[in-house]
Amino acid sequence: MPEISSKGRQMPASPIRKLVPFAEQAKKRGTHVIHLNIGQPDIKTPKIALDAVRNHTIEVLAYSMTEGSEEYREKIAKYYEKYHIQVTSQDIIVTTGGSEALAFVMGTIMDADDEIIIPEPFYANYNGFATAAGVNVVPIVSSLDDNFALPPIDQFEALIGPKTKAILICNPGNPTGYLYSKKEIQQLSELVKKHDLYLVADEVYREFTYDNTEHYSILEEPGLEKHAIVVDSVSKRYSMCGARIGCLVSKNKDVIQTALKFAQARLSPPTFAQIASEAALETPQSYFDAVIEEYVERRNTLVDALQKIEGVRVAIPKGAFYCVVELPVTDADDFAQWLLEKFEMDGKTVMVAPAAGFYATPGLGKNQIRIAYVLEKEQLITAVNLLAEALKHYRSL
Known part of the structure; x- marks a missing residue:
């Protein structure tokens, strides 16, 4: 057999x-x-998103651009401006959910047996993406005692070896709900620059912060342009989990150009879901x-x-x-x-x-x-x- x-x-x-x-x-x-x-x-789900699909007059459901439609990516870039993030449509690849964006990231920045450091507990599918890519997860434990705050930076540094290529965080966190502070992001920023690593942030819950706290994106941090990669999604933001639309965002042109080759292998993200997601960007505050x-x-x-x-x-x-x-x-x-x-x-x-x-x-x-x-x-x-x-x-x- x-x-x-x-x-x-x-x-x-x-x-x-x-x-x-x-x-x-x-x-x-x-x-x-x-x-x-x-x-x-x-x-x-916002009615404006559902109506965009319901009222569309498409006669041929064709492929979209591999990186997602230009109109949608331009609107995503404008969306980020509201959060003090300066990117262009050329820094964005639309993906089939945040899951595909994570898979593209793994393939783009890591080879077989390379290592990625992730504070645990973490989104369970990170294990799956790493296994599929032949990548080794190096966990660093965070504790319920302090609400799963970022572990001390010296503990991260102690785990960095010749196979280490990146640190991955989810901010705010799944499954913990922890929101990393600006200071914690800056500590990680200095570390990845010191050791020439990537810092990958899964930021799909960006809008959902509580108790007068604010989200600080790695894309806001000065000097991190070559190191920062963000994974995003419409699934939770607009209660559109079934749309399966996400994106990969980075100012590092080599990352985008390489990830685009992985995207070309799957042809394009779904057309109707992009239409709904583009309309959802008009959802009022x-x-x-x-x-x-x-x-x-x-x-x-x-x-x-x-x-x-x-x-x-x-x-x-x-x-x-x-x-x-x-x-x-x-x-x-x-x-x-x-x-x-x-x-x-x-x-x-x-x-x-x-x-x-x-x-x-x-x-x-x-x-x-x-x-x-x-x-x-x-x-x-x-x-x-x-x-x-x-x-x-x-x-x-």
């Missing part, structure tokens, strides 16, 4: 999606599953003001309720819409599966994402879960009540 590749065997399963079969079985039994496991907002207010209320509701459960610890997110929760269990994977297979109360149960899959260091995060607070406050309260009752039953087994 032909063999599967070693790369295929090493490809990690998604901690966000691997429990889906158990959730589907629960639903077939008639159990209502409250999904806290995935960052799919229930916020309505009032939309974001309302969304941020809603997420703050959801965060506060969730955190307050979780903190009342004995033995539970929770980090306080400053951005995005996730938090990492430490549970009084030894194996959150087992607990999460048990919730779907064995537990229900009033015909309901909860689906969470075990956090071990957001770490690269074996053994870390085993007693943690990630919760996405993308549901209405009433559902969040119900979900936490279910979790509290489930923990009582599970710990008595």
